[in-house]
Amino acid sequence: MGYKESYNEWLNNPYFDEDTKKELQGIAQDEKEIEERFYKELEFGTGGLRGVIGAGTNRMNIYTVRKASQGLANYIIKNNGQDKGVAIAYDCRFMSPEFADVTACCMAANGIKAYVFDALRPTPELSFALRQLHCIAGVVVTASHNPPEYNGYKVYWEDGAQVSVPRDEEIIDEVNRVQITEAKTMSLDEAKSRGLYNVIGEEIDDKYMGELKKLIIHPEVITEMADDIKIVYSPFHGTGNVPVRRILKELGFKNVYVVPEQELPDPKFTTLDYPNPEDPKAFTLALKLAKEKDADIVLATDPDADRLGIYAKDTKTGEYVPFTGNMSGMLIGEYRISEQKRLGTLPANGALVKTIVTTNLADAIARSYGLTLIEVLTGFKYIGDQIKRFEQDGSHEYVFGLEESYGCLAGTHARDKDAVCAVMCLAEAAAFYKKNGLTLWDQMINIYEKYGYYREGIHTITLKGIDGAEQIKAMMEKIRTDPPKAFGELGVNKFVDYEKGPDVTGLPVSNVLYFDLENDSWCCVRPSGTEPKIKFYMGVKGTSLEDSDKRLEALKEAVIAMA
DSSP: OOOHHHHHHHHHOTTTTHHHHHHHHTTOOOHHHHHHHSSSSOOOOBBBBBESSSEEEEEEEEHHHHHHHHHHHHHHHHHTTTOOOOOEOOSSTHHHHHHHHHHHHHHTTOOOOOESSSSSSOOHHHHHHHHTTTSSEEEOOOOOTTTOOOOEEEEETSSSSSSOHHHHHHHHHHHHHHHHGOOOOHHHHHHHHHHHHEEOOOOHHHHHHHHHHTTSOOOOHHHHHHHOOEEEETTSSTTHHHHHHHHHHTTTEEEEEGEEEGGGGOOTTTTTTOOOOOTTGHHHHHHHHHHHHHHHHEEOTTTTTSSSEEEEETTTTTTEEEEEEHHHHHHHHHHHHHHHHHHHHHHHTTEEEEEESOOTTTHHHHHHHTTTEEESSSSSHHHHHHHHHHHOOOOOOEEEETTTTTTEEESSSSSOOHHHHHHHHHHHHHHOOOOTTTHHHHHHHHHHHOEEEEEEEEEEEEHHHHHHHHHHHHHHHHHHHHSSSEETEEEEEEEEEEOOOOHHHHSOOSOOOEEEEETTTEEEEEEOOOOOOEEEEEEEESSSSSHHHHHHHHOOOOOOOOH
């Protein structure tokens, strides 16, 4: 069926509601918009759904969400998991509560119990909750840090991690078999009356907080320094506001200042161009408040609170210095690992897990403390998968995991990156280092001096729409078939194509190209799995901040010239 036929089907089929039809009638004269909305079905990928909200097969709406839920329900039933139920969480975005209920009612219509949070919650708490409730699967309705017109749908399995190979592909197959008008549903009232719609509340919140507190290494230092540490925090209008404030308060931190303009849920993200802790402009209000309060650290979590961005004060200049996700992750990792080593609690078979596009500083830290360094594909679900494997085969004990995109996890209470946990760990580290006369920036420099000045960057090209997808595909194919022999002055030591699969790479098949370069440098190319982008990751190692920044800039210029 062509896009025009699909458009007319939605206009005329009684399955679709009148509001949907009215929206589509409004674009009747816009051929390009009709094509964009109907030229394909919104792809259910390895991470679930993500797209612009609106009517059409290539948009996020109650019908595409219901179709995805029906495919997931079919898969659950095939795997005899229908008696275990599905946990569902949602964020602050437009249509998030509605999509959560659409998912729940579809599950109910298939005889599967749904457990739905009573209000917005962080993504990592969903990972925690589904294991507490012994569910077969979980769903988080979120588009993470995407612009406000987006929403998404992420699927988790009973181990608490996002679905990975081969389960993700099997679920995709089930979703693709579902005709959009054949997805089942049930009224909310009926689902509740039949005991198929259940509300999750504070009991899970309390257990989640309890697990986080177990990860604290030096509660006595927090108690000693709680009056001296000043923390500015922004939830970016999202799910982190309540749990972050709660954990800091219960640990005893006295001076926590929340950015008032960004405290409450706002699906428009009115105060932000882009609700992403990677964007320096997103910290404008937080930094203003930090200067007013003379804060030690400035923290911000993305809308679903799985990613954390930070600034820390440099007392020598009085300025607040931004940390990349690699830097903040390694700051937490070095603190926890070094203190566990000093206290004799670091496991002899401990493992540090990172993705292939994450800093090589992780490798150096792992070597220093005798930990096994394990690399996985991009996506925290692969780190979650390692935790499960460790528990099954006893080969290693998970110590810490991180990815470059501002996500990390201490502990195994969740199987996804957890910014609430990261806030807690950074606040503890700030207290510990301040007691020892150091700021977090001082400690970051100490880490660089100890291991080398590892610095990383990224070059992103955004190509939207039908043409954009084809351009990204063509760019990847060109680099794959004719890989460069050098990036500027850096020769290529080794080229790895992850599409060749486990026999060559030791990892699952993935559309990723990796270049090991001279002078401890590297570059990795991959299309985004959630946005219309192609990404060029890169890293260098220098002898000072100035040297490493110079090396990184030269590598980035070479990448841009090649792209």
